[in-house]
Amino acid sequence: MEKQGFVYILANHHNTVLYTGVTNDLIRRVYEHKNKFVEGFSKKYNVDKLVYYEVGDSILAAIEREKQIKKRSRTYKEQLITQFNPHWEDLYEKII
Secondary structure, rough: OOOEEEEEEEEEEOOEEEEEEEEEHHHHHHHHHHOOOOHHHHOOOOOOOEEEEEOOHHHHHHHHHHHHHHHOOOOHHHHHHHOOOOOOOHHHOOOO
């Protein structure tokens, strides 16, 4: 049986920067972002607020979905987030 996969979107404090990622362990991965263990874009732009996530049946399905989301416009991503999380709250505390 293949492990689940997660697609997630992080935002910075002001919701001006978005980051889309994929992982097989959402809690661990967001923890890494929050504690600046992940080098690169999210660390550089202080993107560590979990505002959206989806659960996929497999990591491969999650990777495909991540690619779909990344290709879409910022407006699409904002609509996706707002439908899932209307107040753009940090969802991390709700998943741990």
